Amino acid sequence: MAAIDIIKRRLKEDRVSDVPEEIGEKKKRPREVAFMDMNLCFPCGKCPEFCPVQCIEYLAPNTLPGRGVQPVQDRFQECIGCYICVEVCSLLTDYDPIRMYE
Ligand code: SF4
Numbered sequence: 001m002a003a004i005d006i007i008k009r010r011l012k013e014d015r016v017s018d019v020p021e022e023i024g025e026k027k028k029r030p031r032e033v034a035f036m037d038m039n040l041c042f043p044c045g046k047c048p049e050f051c052p053v054q055c056i057e058y059l060a061p062n063t064l065p066g067r068g069v070q071p072v073q074d075r076f077q078e079c080i081g082c083y084i085c086v087e088v089c090s091l092l093t094d095y096d097p098i099r100m101y102e
């Protein structure tokens with residue numbers, strides 16, 4: 001049995017929509033989108049792993065001089081406002097760098 005089927009069965013309801021045949025531009029704008037405070041992001045590198053649309057990336061080297069590993073920032077035009085990065089960051093770090101803006 002595929003992993004997705006096991007998760008669906010455990011949830012006892014189909015909360016995961018079927019994947020569309022074609023993936024295009026998002027049709028509905030999210031109520032809020034995420035922004036990361038570059039000065040507060042450590043960065044632990046966890047939220048990019050969990051973002052469902054993979055719109056979080058590390059800043060280019062030397063964007064913030066004096067920082068070795070650069071912090072992360074999202075491409076907010078692609079953010080779907082799912083709050084997963086907020087939850088991941090608050091669960092795994094003490095830095096609280098992610099804010100959701102309308
Ligand atoms: S709110 Fe969701 S889609 Fe937007 S950056 Fe965070 S994890 Fe990605």
Ligand code: SF4
Nearest residue numbers: 041042044045047089
């Ligand atoms: S989870 Fe938080 S601290 Fe870690 S990379 Fe993402 S924004 Fe930065």
